[in-house]
Amino acid sequence: MSIPHVVIVGGGITGLSAAYALQRLRQQAGMSLRVTLIEQDDRLGGKVGTVQQDGFLIDTGPDSFLAQKPWAVQLCRELGMEDEIIAPSARQFFMLIRGKLHAVPHELVSLVPEKPEALWRASFLSFWGKLRASIEGFVPALRGADDESLGAFMRRRFGREFAQKFAEPLMAGVHAGHPDRLSMAAVYPMYWNMEREHGSITRGLLHLRRQRAPDKGTRRASPFVALQYGMGSLIERLARNLNEVDIRLSTTVVGVAPLPDNRLQVLLHEGEPLPAEAVILSTPAYVTAKWLRPFAAEAANLLGEIPYASTAVVSLAYRREAIEHPLDGSGFLVPRGEPFPITGCTWSSSKWAGRAPDGYVLLRVFIGYAGVDQIVEQQEDDQLARMAQDTLRPLLGIRGEAVLVRVDRWLKAMPQYEVGHLQRVQHIEQSLSAFPNLVLAGSAFRGIGVPDCIKQGKDAAERVWSRLLA
Numbered sequence: 001m002s003i004p005h006v007v008i009v010g011g012g013i014t015g016l017s018a019a020y021a022l023q024r025l026r027q028q029a030g031m032s033l034r035v036t037l038i039e040q041d042d043r044l045g046g047k048v049g050t051v052q053q054d055g056f057l058i059d060t061g062p063d064s065f066l067a068q069k070p071w072a073v074q075l076c077r078e079l080g081m082e083d084e085i086i087a088p089s090a091r092q093f094f095m096l097i098r099g100k101l102h103a104v105p106h107e108l109v110s111l112v113p114e115k116p117e118a119l120w121r122a123s124f125l126s127f128w129g130k131l132r133a134s135i136e137g138f139v140p141a142l143r144g145a146d147d148e149s150l151g152a153f154m155r156r157r158f159g160r161e162f163a164q165k166f167a168e169p170l171m172a173g174v175h176a177g178h179p180d181r182l183s184m185a186a187v188y189p190m191y192w193n194m195e196r197e198h199g200s201i202t203r204g205l206l207h208l209r210r211q212r213a214p215d216k217g218t219r220r221a222s223p224f225v226a227l228q229y230g231m232g233s234l235i236e237r238l239a240r241n242l243n244e245v246d247i248r249l250s251t252t253v254v255g256v257a258p259l260p261d262n263r264l265q266v267l268l269h270e271g272e273p274l275p276a277e278a279v280i281l282s283t284p285a286y287v288t289a290k291w292l293r294p295f296a297a298e299a300a301n302l303l304g305e306i307p308y309a310s311t312a313v314v315s316l317a318y319r320r321e322a323i324e325h326p327l328d329g330s331g332f333l334v335p336r337g338e339p340f341p342i343t344g345c346t347w348s349s350s351k352w353a354g355r356a357p358d359g360y361v362l363l364r365v366f367i368g369y370a371g372v373d374q375i376v377e378q379q380e381d382d383q384l385a386r387m388a389q390d391t392l393r394p395l396l397g398i399r400g401e402a403v404l405v406r407v408d409r410w411l412k413a414m415p416q417y418e419v420g421h422l423q424r425v426q427h428i429e430q431s432l433s434a435f436p437n438l439v440l441a442g443s444a445f446r447g448i449g450v451p452d453c454i455k456q457g458k459d460a461a462e463r464v465w466s467r468l469l470a
């Protein structure tokens, strides 16, 4: 009998995690299995990458991940890099409202702080805005709906001001999404379910806090963590461990076709097609859609309906003395409606250790979100860089020029989980039931964060493995 072959398309964190999980399953079972991973780029990692430039450590895409979702921490542990997980050095962040940076009481991040005083300390909210937010627990629950937009949910529960000035930039920013289009059920299922199960976020959180061990007054661990040598080090470590996987870089897939007996073949731009017992596609939905159209039109149409937003990260380094602001925090967010072209700025060297040499600071500025991303698609790099610098100069009291400017543009990079996303994903999966050895995974489906992508890669590997054993 020939050795079963699995082809994984896409060498981002999802595809690499799938390859790693398959290799482990094969090793544990002591079975023969051939795994090929195809990546069109000349490097692995997809959106994840870190560069060392002039002594600065710059994450070009994600710079951190949620520790509460355990899959990234688990993977780091398995790869022997648990010691390289770092907590933020600064947690205070700010909201930019009418040209002024306002410190956000950190207890507010949960939306309903344990101690109500935290809400009343928020200098960027009016008295009425605070009052309205504070009665969230008395707002009747919406019954019978399958989904709602993030914006509508937040306005309904906490009032317009709290939603617009705080909840939306905090929660939609991660997705580069438009709050009035993002699906609450898909992007924040915990809060969505709290309203359904407990009638309000206030009561849902109260229930959750009662279940937790009593807080002894210690500062809670940060929900986000980073890696000492940048997110790219996770990719390097994964690649180094994939010694049984045939990794083919600079190889472009142009299609997938079903073969008899549930087998498939992957068509390459150059070279012979690759026949396989199973195929995992971790490519963007609009790429996958093109390949499925000839034999699974319904799935292709549904995949094609998942919109993507473009975003850019402008990394700027300055001499410390060129900036008047103490940079005593992790950065700031910019609510919609504020007259600035940026959505936020991370003070990377304040937030994470080892990002800049002594005497210098590193800042990361974000531009573009769904519906307002033409700016990223149409402007040249130097225009985006200028936009970022011009915005920061008066805000932070910057006197000198940047000593390093780097623009990473991510075109059609952020899948948008619009209202109804979960149902759409379910339909996609159902419409592919005739091809059980073809598995889709990655940021387009069940979570865009690095831990979610790792989980989806692992789940895809486990599904393929059980199919091969069947």
Ligand SMILES: Cc1cc2nc3c(=O)[nH]c(=O)nc-3n(C[C@H](O)[C@H](O)[C@H](O)COP(=O)(O)OP(=O)(O)OC[C@H]3O[C@@H](n4cnc5c(N)ncnc54)[C@H](O)[C@@H]3O)c2cc1C
Pocket: 009, 010, 011, 012, 013, 014, 015, 038, 039, 040, 041, 044, 045, 046, 047, 048, 060, 061, 062, 063, 064, 065, 066, 251, 252, 253, 254, 282, 283, 284, 287, 311, 312, 313, 410, 413, 414, 441, 442, 443, 444, 447, 448, 449, 450, 451, 453
């Ligand atoms: C600017 C930015 C900041 C982010 N910040 C965070 C953060 O701080 N924390 C967090 O958790 N998440 C963050 N994310 C989200 C997270 O990085 C991504 O969702 C995740 O990395 C996506 O991984 P993936 O493997 O699913 O997709 P990708 O990384 O897109 O990988 C898909 C791969 O498929 C390859 N490919 C495409 N077409 C073909 C083809 N025809 N043939 C062969 N290969 C092909 C691509 O080259 C790519 O390598 C951020 C994303 C961006 C863009």
